[in-house]
Amino acid sequence: MDFDFTDDQNSLRDAVARWVGKGxxxxxxxxxxxxxxxxxxxxxxxxxxxxxGLAVPEAHGGMGFGAVxxxxxxEELGRGLVNAxxxxxxxxxxxxxxxxxxxxxxxxxxKIAEGSALVVLAQQERAARYRLDRVETRATQTGGxxxxxxxxxxxxxxxxxxxxxxxxxxxxGIGLFLxxxxxxxxxxxxxxxxxxxxxxxxxxAPASLITVDGLATLEHAVDVGIAAACAEGVGLMDKLVAxxxxxxxxxxxxxxxxxxxxxxxxxxxxxxxQLELGRSMSYFASLKLGEPAAQxxxxxxxxxxxxxxxxxxxxxxxxxxxxxxxxxxxxVGSHYFKRLTMLEMTFGDTLHHLGEVSARMTDQAGVFx
Amino acid sequence: MDLRFTPExxxxxxxxxxxxxxxxxxxxxxxxxxAQRLTRDDxxxxxxxxxxxxxxxxxxxKQFGGPGWNAVQRHLxxxxxxxxxxxxxxxxxPVMVAPVIMAFGSPEQQQRHLPGIMSGDVWWSQGYSEPxxxxxxxxxxxxxxxxxxVYIVNGQKTWTTLGQYGDWIFCLVRTSSDGKPQTxxxxxxxxxxxxxxxxxPIVMLDGEPEVNEVFFDNxxxxxxxxxxxxxxxxxxxxxxxAHERTNIAxxxxxxxxxxxxxxxxxxxxxxxxxRFRDQIALLEVDIxxxxxxxxxxxxxxxxxxxxxxxxxxxxxRGSEIQQRYAELMMLAGGPYTRAFIHEAMDAGWQGDHVxxxxxxxxxxxxxxxxxxxxxxxxxxxxxxxxAQTVLGS
Numbered sequence: 001m002d003f004d005f006t007d008d009q010n011s012l013r014d015a016v017a018r019w020v021g022k023g024x025x026x027x028x029x030x031x032x033x034x035x036x037x038x039x040x041x042x043x044x045x046x047x048x049x050x051x052x053g054l055a056v057p058e059a060h061g062g063m064g065f066g067a068v069x070x071x072x073x074x075e076e077l078g079r080g081l082v083n084a085x086x087x088x089x090x091x092x093x094x095x096x097x098x099x100x101x102x103x104x105x106x107x108x109x110x111k112i113a114e115g116s117a118l119v120v121l122a123q124q125e126r127a128a129r130y131r132l133d134r135v136e137t138r139a140t141q142t143g144g145x146x147x148x149x150x151x152x153x154x155x156x157x158x159x160x161x162x163x164x165x166x167x168x169x170x171x172x173g174i175g176l177f178l179x180x181x182x183x184x185x186x187x188x189x190x191x192x193x194x195x196x197x198x199x200x201x202x203x204x205a206p207a208s209l210i211t212v213d214g215l216a217t218l219e220h221a222v223d224v225g226i227a228a229a230c231a232e233g234v235g236l237m238d239k240l241v242a243x244x245x246x247x248x249x250x251x252x253x254x255x256x257x258x259x260x261x262x263x264x265x266x267x268x269x270x271x272x273x274q275l276e277l278g279r280s281m282s283y284f285a286s287l288k289l290g291e292p293a294a295q296x297x298x299x300x301x302x303x304x305x306x307x308x309x310x311x312x313x314x315x316x317x318x319x320x321x322x323x324x325x326x327x328x329x330x331x332v333g334s335h336y337f338k339r340l341t342m343l344e345m346t347f348g349d350t351l352h353h354l355g356e357v358s359a360r361m362t363d364q365a366g367v368f369x
Numbered sequence: 370m371d372l373r374f375t376p377e378x379x380x381x382x383x384x385x386x387x388x389x390x391x392x393x394x395x396x397x398x399x400x401x402x403x404a405q406r407l408t409r410d411d412x413x414x415x416x417x418x419x420x421x422x423x424x425x426x427x428x429x430x431k432q433f434g435g436p437g438w439n440a441v442q443r444h445l446x447x448x449x450x451x452x453x454x455x456x457x458x459x460x461x462x463p464v465m466v467a468p469v470i471m472a473f474g475s476p477e478q479q480q481r482h483l484p485g486i487m488s489g490d491v492w493w494s495q496g497y498s499e500p501x502x503x504x505x506x507x508x509x510x511x512x513x514x515x516x517x518x519v520y521i522v523n524g525q526k527t528w529t530t531l532g533q534y535g536d537w538i539f540c541l542v543r544t545s546s547d548g549k550p551q552t553x554x555x556x557x558x559x560x561x562x563x564x565x566x567x568x569x570p571i572v573m574l575d576g577e578p579e580v581n582e583v584f585f586d587n588x589x590x591x592x593x594x595x596x597x598x599x600x601x602x603x604x605x606x607x608x609x610x611a612h613e614r615t616n617i618a619x620x621x622x623x624x625x626x627x628x629x630x631x632x633x634x635x636x637x638x639x640x641x642x643x644r645f646r647d648q649i650a651l652l653e654v655d656i657x658x659x660x661x662x663x664x665x666x667x668x669x670x671x672x673x674x675x676x677x678x679x680x681x682x683x684x685x686r687g688s689e690i691q692q693r694y695a696e697l698m699m700l701a702g703g704p705y706t707r708a709f710i711h712e713a714m715d716a717g718w719q720g721d722h723v724x725x726x727x728x729x730x731x732x733x734x735x736x737x738x739x740x741x742x743x744x745x746x747x748x749x750x751x752x753x754x755x756a757q758t759v760l761g762s
Contacts, residue, residue: 001378001441002371003668004675009370068370241759249762257762265756266749272759273682280661281654287372305654358643358650363631365653366624367372367660 003283005072013072019049020080026332029081033194033335040118040160042084047115052090055224060109062094070224071231071286078235081335083195085120085157087228093119095221096165096176099211104178108163119178121221122152122164122200130348132167132218139168139175139207147204148177158198159188165210166202167218176214177207193339216293223300225347227289230282230307233343237275237314240336244268244318251323264321271317278310284367294360301348301356308350315340372664374441381442385449392418396716398454402629404730406577406714407456409534415456416489426463426487433471433479434487440670444663451621459531462486462493464616466539469556469605473597482537482558494561496526496540496583497606504750506541507550507603511585513542513557515592515599520544520557522565522588528744532581533570535561541606544599556602558594565589573740575733576711610746617680617745618687620660626694627656633727634701645701652693659686678758681751688741688748695731695738702728709733 005013023045032039046052051073056062070091077086093112097105097119111117128134137150148168155164163180183205188198211217248259248268258264285303288296315337319326326333344350362369374382397411419425427446429435438446451457458464467486470478485491502509511524522542532538538559545553559566565588570578597605630649634640640649662679669677699706705724712718713729722729742748 001374001664001668002672003665004672005370245760248760259760259762262753265760266752268759269681269752269755272755273685276662276679276682277658277686280665281658283370283665284372284657284661287370302654302657305651306658354647354650354654357654358646361631361646361650361653363628365627365656367657367664 005068009069009072012069013076015049016051016073016076017079019045020076020082024080024082026081026335029083029194029335030332032083033190037083037190037194037196038160039084039157039195042082043086043089043118043160044115046082046084046086046090051086052115053113055091055094056109056113057094060105060113062109062113067224067227067286067289070228071282074228074231075235075238075282078232078237078339079239081194081236081239081332081339083193083339085118085160085195087225087232088120088156089118089161091228092121092221092225093165095224096121096217097178097210099176099214099217100178101209104208104210108178117163118157118161119163119165120156120158120161121225122155122158122166122179123218123222124153124155125151126153130352132222133174133215135167135169135174137166137168137202139170139177140204141170146175146177146207146209148179148202148207149204150202152200152202154197155200157196158200159186160196164200166207167214168207170212173213174215174218175212176210176217178210179205179207183207191342193342194335219293219297222347223289223296226300226304227282227285229343229346230278230285230303233307233311233340234275234279234282236336236340236343237278237311240314240318240333240340241268241271241275243333243336244271244321247322247325258321267317267321271314271321274310274313278307278314281306281310298357298360301353301360304348304353305350305357308344308353311340311344312350374445378441378445382445382449385446386453388422389449389453389455392422393450393453393455394418397456400716401454401456402625403716403726404629404714404734405716409531412456412459412531413489413492413534416458418489419458420487420489423487425458425489426467426483428464429467429471429487433467433483440667444667447616448621451625454625457619457622459492460616461495461530461539462491465495465609466493466558469539469596469609472608473556473601473605475593477593478558478596492531492534492536494529494532494535494538494581494583496529496538496559498528499525500527504747506606507554509541509543509554511540511542513544513555513590515544518592520590520592520595522557522559522585522590524585526583526585527571527580529568529581529583530579532561532568532583533578535568537561538566538583539596541602544602551603553600554602554606555599556596556605557590558596559585559588559590563588563590573737575736576709577733577737579737618659618663618683619691620656620663620687623656623659623687623690623694626691626698627653630694630698630701633698633731636725636727637701637703639701648697652690652697655686655690655693659683659690662686681755681758684745685742685748685751685755688745691741692738695735699731699735702731706732706735 053062054065058064139148166177185201186198191197251258281303288299319337325331426435431437499509513520513522540557542557544555565586567584569582571580639645669675705728708723
């Protein structure tokens with residue numbers, strides 16, 4: 001049992017942090033968000049750092065790194081409030097394509113690794129909420145190929161992507177299909193957290209089959225996404241707490257720093273508690289990704305419950321501790337809060353995952369149960 | 370990063386598990402699993418069994434007769450004991466006073482006291498709190514005046530857990546009124562059979578005499594029982610607090626009690642009620658998160674590569690979780706927990722339980738657990754400490 005990072009993992013962390021420090025100041029982030037949230041250029045810079053190949057197997061031009069490396073990168077992207085669809089494009093998409101036939105992998109994974117293609121999961125449907133097994137989009141086999149029809153909502157970076165991985169029902173279950181953007185009607189819009197998403201309408205859209213039996217792959221890929229969201233949340237919270245601590249020590253009222261008031265001191269102690277519980281469960285999430293499906297899914301749901309509660313508490317209380325400046329658009333802290341808020345509702349919110357934990361409870365409990 | 374224990378650690382765990390299975394008396398683990406009343410004999414019997422194996426001081430280094438285990442091994446030992454239903458070892462001797470005697474005591478004090486603590490024969494108590502000194506411990510007033518070869522001790526300690534069983538008590542006493550309150554405190558070992566020591570049990574809200582007042586009326590204490598230097602006792606007491614880290618979270622016991630909560634909820638028909646079940650699920654998440662935090666501290670202590678200053682967080686969270694599982698158990702029992710039959714918590718009681726035997730101890734345990742956020746530095750004091758660390762001001 002060991003929670004230290006290797007030298008290589010620390011170097012990876014430093015490399016991402018250096019890029020954030022040099023190239024992604026808040027002014028740039030703020031400007032991009034105000035201009036509509038397009039971040040493909042930012043994604044390209046992450047690709048130049050080699051980060052888009054992180055989870056792609058070496059055989060397809062990637063680095064084939066593991067969950068801990070992904071966690072390290074996500075923590076730093078969170079800390080830097082980076083609004084590029086890195087988790088979606090570089091972590092979740094390769095996990096989905098792992099189930100694809102060799103030729104489809106060979107066609108897309110090298111491009112994902114080099115960052116020239118952005119492939120994102122188009123999963124959300126109006127009636128599904130957070131359930132992965134409730135799919136109304138239909139796939140139909142036509143001669144030698146497939147077409148899919150349906151509407152997918154709030155697809156991350158939908159109008160900046162090159163292709164979508166689409167879960168769709170056919171006679172025998174839920175399949176996964178790759179649909180190129182040109183085959184879809186895409187209506188993009190900015191998001192609350194400074195990026196973009198889109199409604200994606202598919203009408204008999206030509207599709208490449210990834211797998212006819214795709215639910216298990218989809219669940220695994222979403223768990224990869226949950227671990228990434230947890231790690232990003234930790235980075236966001238770490239930085240927001242640091243900003244708040246600085247503010248409490250500088251800001252004076254009644255002639256003294258507000259950090260001297262016990263009501264506020266106890267609040268920051270509670271914030272620190274939620275941050276460390278969240279960090280602990282983010283580690284748990286990444287380290288459990290390789291477990292068999294039943295244990296993995298329970299663990300990732302447990303982690304998302306903790307992170308959901310932590311992100312909401314830390315976000316809300318750090319805004320409160322800032323007073324009026326915390327609820328302005330010009331202040332960087334409010335943007336951390338908005339990203340934390342939206343992350344809670346990414347890949348299943350706290351109540352959804354509490355339900356999952358509740359349904360999966362056994363007599364035993366604990367980290368090793 | 371690796372969540373798994375090493376093969377050597379797993380072997381260690383299996384060895385401990387096998388030893389506990391063989392040596393923990395069934396009638397004692399049955400009482401623990403059913404929250405029945407433990408007698409002094411039960412507690413001391415287990416302490417002596419551990420002592421014979423050299424494990425009553427399971428955190429001790431080899432030079433003082435301990436097993437010399439690292440932080441992970443200590444954790445695994447505690448976990449196996451807790452999950453098997455062993456009584457919690459009274460920490461006052463092996464966990465609290467022994468490390469102070471090792472670090473600051475004279476060779477004579479070490480030879481005199483440590484063997485009796487390890488063997489489980491000598492029961493120690495803690496003399497810290499006073500009626501006027503709780504969170505503000507340094508304001509304590511119990512005086513020790515040096516007269517030749519003895520100290521004359523006068524004053525009163527309180528909240529002395531299980532002090533009615535105590536053979537010896539380690540006390541913080543005032544030896545000087547000069548300077549800051551912290552600088553006039555000394556660390557003194559007192560034989561509780563000394564003339565002038567009076568112990569008066571305090572009945573707590575659950576009806577149990579768990580703690581005591583200890584009165585000192587011109588008690589003569591040999592000067593050789595002073596640990597370290599006069600007026601340095603506060604430093605030694607802080608060393609003691611720093612020594613108690615992950616154990617304070619009691620996460621292993623929480624895992625065992627969560628299993629009991631599930632059994633009670635199943636028996637009472639609320640385990641399949643979504644509203645109740647979700648509360649158990651949330652507690653389960655809280656316990657996993659606490660365990661992960663404990664494991665992070667163990668890893669940091671073992672590798673020495675990170676410093677993780679979260680002892681205050683562990684105390685706050687651990688105590689909140691203890692209160693929560695006790696609360697949920699009582700709520701699962703519902704109206705049947707209202708019955709207060711004192712003898713119903715004794716093993717072998719032949720009377721009729723109200724509802725079922727599972728339910729008799731639940732309200733009492735809930736009431737008892739309110740102490741956990743108060744003792745060991747109240748959770749509000751812990752928040753002060755955490756805030757100081759976070760804010761650096």
